[in-house]
Amino acid sequence: MRADLAAYELRTGLALRAVAHELAALPPSASDVEVLAVLGATANAAPAITAIEPRSLPTLGQSIEAWGLAAGLREVAFVTVAPERVDATIAEFPGAHVERRARHVEIGPQDRWQDDRRRGAPRVELFFARDAATACHAAALQAADPTRHAAELGALFGYPACCVAAFVAQRTRNDNSLNRYLTAARTIAPGPWPWELNELHLRLVAFYPCAYDCPAAQAVARATVAAIGNAHPAIPPQLATALTATVIYVDHDHQVWLRCRAEPDRYDAIAAIGGGRALPALVAAAARADRLVTADHGIELHAGAHAVVEVVPLPLVARFG
Numbered sequence: 001m002r003a004d005l006a007a008y009e010l011r012t013g014l015a016l017r018a019v020a021h022e023l024a025a026l027p028p029s030a031s032d033v034e035v036l037a038v039l040g041a042t043a044n045a046a047p048a049i050t051a052i053e054p055r056s057l058p059t060l061g062q063s064i065e066a067w068g069l070a071a072g073l074r075e076v077a078f079v080t081v082a083p084e085r086v087d088a089t090i091a092e093f094p095g096a097h098v099e100r101r102a103r104h105v106e107i108g109p110q111d112r113w114q115d116d117r118r119r120g121a122p123r124v125e126l127f128f129a130r131d132a133a134t135a136c137h138a139a140a141l142q143a144a145d146p147t148r149h150a151a152e153l154g155a156l157f158g159y160p161a162c163c164v165a166a167f168v169a170q171r172t173r174n175d176n177s178l179n180r181y182l183t184a185a186r187t188i189a190p191g192p193w194p195w196e197l198n199e200l201h202l203r204l205v206a207f208y209p210c211a212y213d214c215p216a217a218q219a220v221a222r223a224t225v226a227a228i229g230n231a232h233p234a235i236p237p238q239l240a241t242a243l244t245a246t247v248i249y250v251d252h253d254h255q256v257w258l259r260c261r262a263e264p265d266r267y268d269a270i271a272a273i274g275g276g277r278a279l280p281a282l283v284a285a286a287a288r289a290d291r292l293v294t295a296d297h298g299i300e301l302h303a304g305a306h307a308v309v310e311v312v313p314l315p316l317v318a319r320f321g
């Protein structure tokens with residue numbers, strides 16, 4: 001891993017954990033100003049000028065792993081589900097062989113998975129393949145050491161080798177907010193990036209791309225969308241509309257999705273994604289502006305010529321189009 005990326009991972013991981021820790025420590029009576037301050041955000045009092053709309057994402061009918069296996073995009077589909085979801089999940093893979101492994105999963109703030117597989121809620125890992133030997137082989141590799149066997153597992157799961165290599169090179173892989181920051185940090189082009197790789201909420205790929213414009217990752221996502229479209233022609237255009245967005249991503253629990261139609265970074269609607277403590281205040285602040293301005297040190301949200309919101313340090317700004 002590049003030295004600058006390793007330093008960025010350490011720094012960003014620490015900053016994300018500090019935000020989660022400080023939000024959890026706030027008293028219930030904390031004001032919006034205090035709550036926003038934890039995110040590094042300040043907002044002026046101003047009237048709302050942009051509509052806050054409910055987020056509407058199409059439902060895909062079944063998991064992207066099931067779509068991918070059926071379309072021949074992967075030899076093995078791997079999903080982790082709650083015990084009560086096992087039967088319904090198996091029904092998504094008619095004719096496939098399944099291997100099961102029990103584990104526990106504890107998910108903390110910001111979608112951070114604890115490494116200890118004995119802590120948390122019971123979950124079942126399911127490995128589906130057309131033949132029993134392949135499903136069993138993938139389950140054995142995952143149980144032995146998923147990092148050491150990442151290249152082979154990635155090939156079985158249909159993940160591009162470049163994306164697997166970049167993910168394995170990270171110091172850590174269990175913090176899904178940090179994983180997004182790292183994918184963005186590896187992306188050279190400023191964007192907009194292909195909407196098919198907007199995996200910040202609804203994912204069309206089951207892996208982290210090496211970059212948000214990785215052609216191999218985009219090919220996997222496009223093939224998945226095509227498979228969905230063959231069965232449900234109305235869904236791909238809905239996906240394109242929903243996933244074309246500029247996203248202010250503080251962490252997994254604090255996402256502000258901006259709809260920019262007329263010109264880049266000028267928005268006419270916003271949507272809140274996540275369940276974070278500071279999200280309602282952040283979205284309400286964003287509604288007082290209609291233009292995103294990014295600088296090296298952070299972002300500003302402007303209404304006309306005036307900055308009404310500032311967020312420092314720079315959150316992840318992801319533009320998908």
Ligand SMILES: [Zn+2]
Nearest residue numbers: 162163210214
């Ligand atoms: Zn890649």
